[in-house]
Amino acid sequence: MPGKRKLALLVAFLASLVIPWILSLVCCFLSLWTIVPAPTFSLLPLGIGAPEVSPWLVVVNTIALLLVALRLQSSWVYGVALSCSLLGLLLSLLPLIQFPAVNARIAADMEAEFGKAVLTTAPPIPDAVRLHPFIWVDAFRGIKVPESRIERGIEFAIADGVTLTLNLYRPSCVGLHPAIVTIYGGAWQNGTPANDETFSRYMAAQGYTVVALDYRHAPQFRYPAQLEDVQTALSFIQTQADALEIDRQRIALLGRSAGAHLASLVAYGRSPLPIRAVVNYYGPTNLTEGYNNPPVPDPIDVRAVLEAFLGGNPERVPQLYQDALPINYISSNLPPSLLVYPGRDRIVLAKFGRQLYEKLQAAGNQAGLIEIPWAEHAFDAVFNGVSNQLALYYTERFLAWALRELP
Numbered sequence: 001m002p003g004k005r006k007l008a009l010l011v012a013f014l015a016s017l018v019i020p021w022i023l024s025l026v027c028c029f030l031s032l033w034t035i036v037p038a039p040t041f042s043l044l045p046l047g048i049g050a051p052e053v054s055p056w057l058v059v060v061n062t063i064a065l066l067l068v069a070l071r072l073q074s075s076w077v078y079g080v081a082l083s084c085s086l087l088g089l090l091l092s093l094l095p096l097i098q099f100p101a102v103n104a105r106i107a108a109d110m111e112a113e114f115g116k117a118v119l120t121t122a123p124p125i126p127d128a129v130r131l132h133p134f135i136w137v138d139a140f141r142g143i144k145v146p147e148s149r150i151e152r153g154i155e156f157a158i159a160d161g162v163t164l165t166l167n168l169y170r171p172s173c174v175g176l177h178p179a180i181v182t183i184y185g186g187a188w189q190n191g192t193p194a195n196d197e198t199f200s201r202y203m204a205a206q207g208y209t210v211v212a213l214d215y216r217h218a219p220q221f222r223y224p225a226q227l228e229d230v231q232t233a234l235s236f237i238q239t240q241a242d243a244l245e246i247d248r249q250r251i252a253l254l255g256r257s258a259g260a261h262l263a264s265l266v267a268y269g270r271s272p273l274p275i276r277a278v279v280n281y282y283g284p285t286n287l288t289e290g291y292n293n294p295p296v297p298d299p300i301d302v303r304a305v306l307e308a309f310l311g312g313n314p315e316r317v318p319q320l321y322q323d324a325l326p327i328n329y330i331s332s333n334l335p336p337s338l339l340v341y342p343g344r345d346r347i348v349l350a351k352f353g354r355q356l357y358e359k360l361q362a363a364g365n366q367a368g369l370i371e372i373p374w375a376e377h378a379f380d381a382v383f384n385g386v387s388n389q390l391a392l393y394y395t396e397r398f399l400a401w402a403l404r405e406l407p
Helices: 002-032 041-052 054-071 076-114 136-141 197-205 225-239 258-270 287-292 302-310 318-323 350-362 386-405
Strands: 149-159 162-170 177-183 209-213 246-256 277-281 337-342 367-372
Touching (some): 002 041, 002 076, 076 386, 136 386, 149 197, 162 197, 177 225, 177 386, 197 209, 197 386, 209 225, 225 258, 246 258, 258 277, 277 386, 287 302, 287 318, 337 386, 350 367
Parallel strands (some): 177 209
Antiparallel strands (some): 149 162
16 A cells, blocks of 8 residues: 555656646647648648637636746746746737727727617517627636527428428527528538537527528539529528518528628529628638639638639639629629628638628628638637627627618
């Protein structure tokens, strides 16, 4: 027994020496991705996640810093560990330090563009709305998502032998509700209507019928197959609106990445039913320029993605590239648009969101731009993350305003 006790004490002593500096190095490495762009697809989750879990990183970096500081060692090992802890803490604080100014700018821009009502209009079920753009406790425990009625796998078409389905998320109360039609991303190559289901359930609990669409995927099916499938789904919604509990006159489109591209094409001129508003989360807007000037670094190989989607480069299929550019369909009297773009996006550069915003406004349309400087593409995959809390706060208010206040 004495020998085992001595061994246990030795192990505990060694752990007290090793754990603090290992924790410091690991936390610093994770925090670095708050500012370092991911060079490869396998590292992209780190670039997406680090800014979103920054409250957690602040806590862990602080713990690591205290553990190292309490050792009061003068060796170079602990000097390195102390420096790593300080650097990690500073990097993890960056999104939180920037948050107040960014939020104030967004609030002012939204009010200037859409009026004060956009910040005060309550959703159909007001008790479900978030009260602040960032809630610390939600960053740790998660955002509460009330119960809703869910029906998955509703067939709306068969195209080229592919069965296309939609998922339906409805409030607990039965009746006709304003609707949000969501279109998932995935480089036009993968995804299902179950993508981003937490968001769909969350919005259904606020009083909306949320319809999540499917579409055929590239490269087996190339553009315009995806656009045709979205249009077919909207026609299905038009004819089945009563059964789906949808108010035909109050429908908004919301897309992410490739889905936002399709939503923009539909909303700006190719919709079989009236669209009241469109929400664009980091959607491609100028595929030709995106091909000719890919991001650096380029973790998903943008050119390969576009060639799979359209069947070639802009020189080989120039007409398809032109036909698939949402900016080519900007005209006056379009539905109000909310554009949400991450400032650190290395898949769809934020400048494309700004280009679309400027063209919409130049044509006399109502458009708001939310640019989140610390965020990366697909930031909202971390539903309780810093960026998604901010984007969600304004998205739900924009949708309530567009689907309830507009005539």
